[in-house]
Amino acid sequence: MSNEQAKNPHLDGAEDIIIIDQLNKWYGDFHVLKNIDLTVKKSERIVICGPSGSGKSTLIRCINRLEEFQRGSLIVDGVEMIDDIKNIEAIRREVGMVFQHFNLFPHLTILENLTLGPIWVQKKPKAEAEATAMKYLERVKIPEQALKFPGQLSGGQQQRVAIARSLCMSPKVMLFDEPTSALDPEMIKEVLDVMVELAEEEGMTMLCVTHEMGFAKKVADRVIFMDAGEIVEQNTPHEFFDNPQVDRTQKFLEQILDH
Numbered sequence: 001m002s003n004e005q006a007k008n009p010h011l012d013g014a015e016d017i018i019i020i021d022q023l024n025k026w027y028g029d030f031h032v033l034k035n036i037d038l039t040v041k042k043s044e045r046i047v048i049c050g051p052s053g054s055g056k057s058t059l060i061r062c063i064n065r066l067e068e069f070q071r072g073s074l075i076v077d078g079v080e081m082i083d084d085i086k087n088i089e090a091i092r093r094e095v096g097m098v099f100q101h102f103n104l105f106p107h108l109t110i111l112e113n114l115t116l117g118p119i120w121v122q123k124k125p126k127a128e129a130e131a132t133a134m135k136y137l138e139r140v141k142i143p144e145q146a147l148k149f150p151g152q153l154s155g156g157q158q159q160r161v162a163i164a165r166s167l168c169m170s171p172k173v174m175l176f177d178e179p180t181s182a183l184d185p186e187m188i189k190e191v192l193d194v195m196v197e198l199a200e201e202e203g204m205t206m207l208c209v210t211h212e213m214g215f216a217k218k219v220a221d222r223v224i225f226m227d228a229g230e231i232v233e234q235n236t237p238h239e240f241f242d243n244p245q246v247d248r249t250q251k252f253l254e255q256i257l258d259h
């Protein structure tokens with residue numbers, strides 16, 4: 001396995017924000033994650049790819065504790081993930097997640113979707129939460145949609161709302177689980193553009209499960225290839241795409257780059 005750590009200058013001297021050590025997870029008898037070791041630096045941008053069912057979603061869902069795991073350790077910003085509700089809450093505050101299907105509350109306006117967490121979880125005053133929400137709606141370029149309901153927005157706009165909603169909680173890490181795979185082709189770019197800005201202008205630490213290899217080439221410090229519950233290969237995008245070391249990676253790249 002190639003283990004070359006990203007060598008981008010913006011990561012020089014950066015501290016480790018996620019440390020995963022020998023993480024193993026089973027669904028019943030099915031060993032879904034096998035001996036995962038992964039250290040992520042602050043401001044690092046990681047793209048995770050691999051065949052369907054290889055465990056990509058499960059891995060990032062473990063990071064913010066949407067899934068439990070049976071063996072190994074996982075530390076996020078110095079907080080170890082053990083079965084302790086206070087730790088889970090701390091992790092959820094630090095780690096935002098954007099899903100394939102947006103997961104907005106349909107009966108709440110966009111503004112209410114964005115302020116719900118800050119008001120109820122972070123106990124922020126309503127006016128402050130709304131000001132922050134508007135700031136992030138402007139950042140994702142849809143402030144005029146604030147008083148509409150999710151069903152009145154396009155898929156691309158809803159996904160940008162979901163990204164803004166995560167940002168309202170001031171996360172230190174953002175996890176993206178196939179954020180563009182439910183979108184029509186013409187909407188994919190508008191969401192990827194927001195993610196690129198987030199990486200380049202905010203220096204956000206990002207782990208993104210995606211098959212958007214153009215995004216990986218443009219933004220990622222490191223691309224990780226998973227297969228059958230293992231990290232099979234990881235490298236800088238340049239090396240990963242131009243010089244894959246492992247047979248399984250080569251076959252995967254041939255398949256997806258054919259499309």
Ligand SMILES: Nc1ncnc2c1ncn2[C@@H]1O[C@H](COP(=O)(O)OP(=O)(O)OP(=O)(O)O)[C@@H](O)[C@H]1O
Pocket residue numbers: 027030032050051052053054055056057058059
């Ligand atoms: N709740 C569950 N119970 C049992 N098996 C599950 C559960 N969730 C996922 N799995 C299985 O675990 C494996 C990994 O799933 P996961 O969603 O992490 O893969 P993935 O690489 O993200 O796939 P995809 O690209 O299709 O989303 C799959 O075989 C899946 O069927």
